[in-house]
Amino acid sequence: MALLLSKSRKLICLKPKIGFLSSVYHHHTLISPNLRTPFRILGLNQPHFASFRFESTKVQTQLNSMHSIHNDSQVLDFPGGEVKFTSHLNFIPETREERVHCYRVLDDYGYPITSDFAQIEKEVALKIFTDMVTLQTMDTIFYEAQRQGRISFYLTTVGEEAINIASAAALKTDDFIFPQYRESGVLLWRGFTIQEFANQLFGNKHDYGKGRQMPIHYGSNKHNYITVASTVATQLPHAVGAAYALKMDAKNACTIVYFGDGGSSTGDFHAALNFAAVLDAPVIFFCRNNGFAISTPVSDQFRSDGVVTKGQAYGIRSIRVDGNDALAVFTAVHEARKMAVTEHKPILVEALTYRAGHHSTSDDSTKYRPAKEIDWWRRERDPVSRFRKWIEREGWLNSQVESELCSNIRKQVLQAIQVAEKQEKPPIKDVFTDVYDVSPANLQEQEISIRETIRKHPQDYPTDVPL
Known part of the structure; x- marks a missing residue:
């Protein structure tokens, strides 16, 4: 619960509501209407901050409804969604005990391990x-x-x-x-x-x-x-x-x-x-x-x-x-x-x-x-x-x-x-097209220059590139 003092020295608190605390690593199961067996999807149907991102905080005076600051059921009405408080010092672990499972239908020998997959004609x-x-x-x-x-x-x-x-x-x-x-x-x-x-x-x-x-x-x-x-x-x-x-x-x-x-x-x-x-x-x-x-x-x-x-x-x-x-x-x-x-x-x-x-x-x-x-x-x-x-x-x-x-x-x-x-290569002119509607002067000068160079030194350039 967040507490504030107004200019009149009245105590103002954030309205407590029932919140949620979901594990970052919690798995949810997808049941497709066309599949009888679920396969694992992370985060499906899981409430998250994005669902409430347009809500704003609501500061209200609730002196007669305050709970103890040690009550774990209190929540912070934060922009993006309510956040439940806890008195336990818990860090989200950096790794999982078990890696995320890998969805599979055919084993290494081409045998189906399940009959529940998107059917292919x-x-x-x-x-x-x-x-x-x-x-x-x-x-x-x-x-x-x-x-x-x-x-x-x-x-x-x-x-x-x-x-x-x-x-x-x-x-x-x-x-x-x-x-x-x-x-x-x-x-x-x-x-x-x-x-x-x-x-x-x-x-x-x-x-x-x-x-x-x-x-x-x-x-x-x-x-x-x-x-x-x-x-x-x-x-x-x-x-x-x-x-x-x-x-x-x-x-x-x-x-x-x-x-x-x-x-x-x-x-x-x-x-x-x-x-x-x-x-x-x-x-x-x-x-x-x-x-x-x-x-x-x-x-x-x-x-x-x-x-x-x-x-x-x-x-x-x-x-x-x-x-x-x-x-x-x-x-x-x-x-x-x-x-x-x-x-x-x-x-x-x-x-x-x-x-x-x-x-x-x-x-x-x-x-x-x-x-x-x-x-x-x-x-x-x-x-x-x-x-x-x-x-x-x-x-x-x-x-x-x-x-x-x-x-x-x-x-x-x-x-x-x-x-x-x-087949012949694309003509030299294609090097200078498709960028500008009207070619600027510097590109026009470069095109003239490369054509003159090729004519002077034809042995140094491919013969299948039309001028």
């Missing part, structure tokens, strides 16, 4: 598998093309195929995608062709970015896929702002933003979560926790229990999911989207996975982690293999169909490379 399941195989094949061949010097840069999604494809399958086409740089599978699911991927990697005249982006920095207006930016975590505040706009326009859609565990160590991450929670923006924060921010392990990044607990700290419903289990990822994102759109709430999903490839073609991950560990994850925890075993048991796939599929996809990727490689 045969056609959807086969497309999930096909796109995961396509993603693996693209990664293998494009990576080799970079090693041959045919493209300048590449990074793979090896070990993270389920995160890409299964999460995309749970979304709607009107939802906006804010990727990091390891979500090419999301774009693949939405219909971006293998040829379009190749055009971007080679930066030819058919590249939608006009050759001005690094390879793998894809973007597509048609597919509501915001262009990748190299800067870490800058896409998070953008995704929240876009989600808030969708809410203001009463759209039946949400945004989803992908980021790695390293991204959660940035200021943009914390600003975005707070922004989303306060404004109730329909955004899904999808953290791809693969254990390493390039070469920095999570143990050197933060002391918290991963990323999932950070959601509750900002008043956001959160769940931890097995990122190598396509059915678990699909179910979690399916339910997250439903809550985000219908309730206008942000949701945080932390997918535990492992980057079974190097961070990029500029990295050698064996310098900071054992090669045996990488091989074990590739062999024992491969998400594509796990999902394949499940659909085989469902009778939807056999070895012959799979073999023909892999062969066909490989031919498509190789053909796309040959076509993309032969």
Whole structure:
């Protein structure tokens, strides 16, 4: 209870009310109307300050209703919500006795451990598998093309195929995608062709970015896929702002933003979560926790229990999911989207996975982690293999169909490379367009200068770049 003295020397106290004291680490259970078994979500239906953030304090004279200052039932009518007093000196512990559980549907051998998950039709399941195989094949061949010097840069999604494809399958086409740089599978699911991927990697005249982006920095207006930016975590505040706009326009859609565990160590991450929670923006924060921010392990990044607990700290419903289990990822994102759109709430999903490839073609991950560990994850925890075993048991796939599929996809990727490689590069003028409506004088001078330089020294410039 807070006590004040007015100018007339009368004693004024804050009106006592019945309050609450909820544990920061208390778990609540989500029961989906389509699921019979609950899975764990942090902070669901838990009262928190955001629920009362527009209430103000009410100072009233209550001399005849004062309680003893030692009474634990007293509350502080504080802006944002009542806070219950206690006479016990208790600090919130820095760690939990037990880590937050990880939601899973399929075990390591592809056997369901529960029958209660978002049901997937045969056609959807086969497309999930096909796109995961396509993603693996693209990664293998494009990576080799970079090693041959045919493209300048590449990074793979090896070990993270389920995160890409299964999460995309749970979304709607009107939802906006804010990727990091390891979500090419999301774009693949939405219909971006293998040829379009190749055009971007080679930066030819058919590249939608006009050759001005690094390879793998894809973007597509048609597919509501915001262009990748190299800067870490800058896409998070953008995704929240876009989600808030969708809410203001009463759209039946949400945004989803992908980021790695390293991204959660940035200021943009914390600003975005707070922004989303306060404004109730329909955004899904999808953290791809693969254990390493390039070469920095999570143990050197933060002391918290991963990323999932950070959601509750900002008043956001959160769940931890097995990122190598396509059915678990699909179910979690399916339910997250439903809550985000219908309730206008942000949701945080932390997918535990492992980057079974190097961070990029500029990295050698064996310098900071054992090669045996990488091989074990590739062999024992491969998400594509796990999902394949499940659909085989469902009778939807056999070895012959799979073999023909892999062969066909490989031919498509190789053909796309040959076509993309032969195309001209974007013209020089595209370097100076799309920023200003009317090009300023200094840019016009630079364009004239570069054209003259190329004409004087043609041997120093590529011959396939039109002047």
